[in-house]
Amino acid sequence: MTRFGYLGPEGTFTQMALLAWRPAQDGEHRPFGSVDLALAALREGTIDAAMVPIENSVEGGVSATMDALNADEPLSVIGEVLVPITFVLAARAGTQRSAIRSVGTHSHAWAQVRGWMVANLPEAAYVQTLSTAGAAAGLAASSDGDGTAYDAAVCAPVAAHNNGLEVLAEDIGDNSSAVTRFVLVARPGRMPDPTGADKTTITVFQHEDRAGGLLELLEQLAAHGINMTRLESRPTKSVMGNYCFSIDFEGHARDERVGEALMGLHRVAAQVRFLGSYPRADGRSASILATASDDAFLEAQGWLRHLRGE
């Protein structure tokens, strides 16, 4: 039975992503206190795969996940899941909204309700927790007057319900169409086969900081007709001002144009960390120029072999 890890506790959006990928009865689902702990367990072999958040449509990339994927032993992304995000403000039964002085939640969740907070609880202090469901569980576990770090939690409706909290306000996200993208990560092994609607994730490290360095990397993608879907810079943590680039793009490593682009990046970059090719959650096929199709590349390779007399 596959052992899946996820950013817990129960009731996180990450658990919803894992349940959407595989129902609880089809594997062991094990909660972890942080993305780092889940990925460490995966590297150690105590779980077989981990579901982790990587990108939110409002707040952008999840740095903790990108950094954990870029460090230590390489891991592979084998799938992705999109989860619509809905937040509630929850508190212990009997709490009046006017009595709320502090609110606990995950940093990405706070970023998505900031406008609502300014409009409705402008004086409330923010207390960071490791997850939205962790904020709800922490609130439920404490009773009045025992020094709880916060008076209310921002979490998913299911986390408020599971923890017996009262919902003081529903749908408090500033953007009603917010979506978080999660990736299922495994130890490197057999890559999922191409489906025609795939994505590839890489991290590129440059030789040195110089004019046109990023352009040189991007040219490899543009020249091979590849559409990027995410580009983020992360500090390499070695020297101030030194960055690597976390990139998602359309296509699969076994597509001719992607293979050529990866070889190009390998030539011009100091290191390319290949994090996997996997089916897109939305099933949307890449729009590929006729000049960047597999047939076009194979025809050109044949032409070269012919003129070399091979």
Ligand SMILES: O=C(O)C(=O)C[C@]1(C(=O)O)C=C[C@@H](O)C=C1
């Ligand atoms: O705290 C949770 O419930 C999570 O699953 C983490 C997380 C995130 O890292 O972005 C996931 C979705 C929401 O955007 C807010 C928090």
